[in-house]
Amino acid sequence: GAVVSQHPSRVICKSGTSVKIECRSLDFQATTMFWYRQFPKQSLMLMATSNEGSKATYEQGVEKDKFLINHASLTLSTLTVTSAHPEDSSFYICSARGQGKGTGELFFGEGSRLTVL
């Protein structure tokens, strides 16, 4: 079946540095990928919709300049957390809808846990 791979799974960085998280669809093409963030004991919150070849669509309250999304190819979307601060520490998850898998079914990456010191 369709697989979405995310890398790195864990990253620890110093405050003020930037971190890039990659999301790849391994056996299908994804024109659209979604980035979610999960706070402790809370639901998955949609951050942005990543569209191949065009600008991402951000949800209200998500800083575009802080969370840079690039969807350069049909199998790769990246999320860059710029000038990270401790409050950016969270679990980030990407997802993509598999082709031919039925309306609505979404495949998730393994998630990336970011810790900003």
Added chain:
Amino acid sequence: DQQVKQNSPSLSVQEGRISILNCDYTNSMFDYFLWYKKYPAEGPTFLISISSIKDKNEDGRFTVFLNKSAKHLSLHIVPSQPGDSAVYFCAAAPSGNTPLVFGKGTRLSVIA
């Protein structure tokens, strides 16, 4: 305003018994509903789905029921196993390539 609600944050069930997880939604445009299972520090994995044209979908030990008039769906797990202990998210979407809206999740604990 929460469009997808899971009002029970946690549920404990004995091994072998039935687990029933509930989910309510408010948006009548939702056309497709899904359940995801999530273990700590892992991404959610798809469990089972149902489209609005059906009222029941079964896959092994998992059955999802949809009551459109009540805007309510439920996930039944029977028999429950300790490995089913996880957080279960209900999600919904209108048709098309749109993002899912998630509930806050219900933590299921299956006690041996």
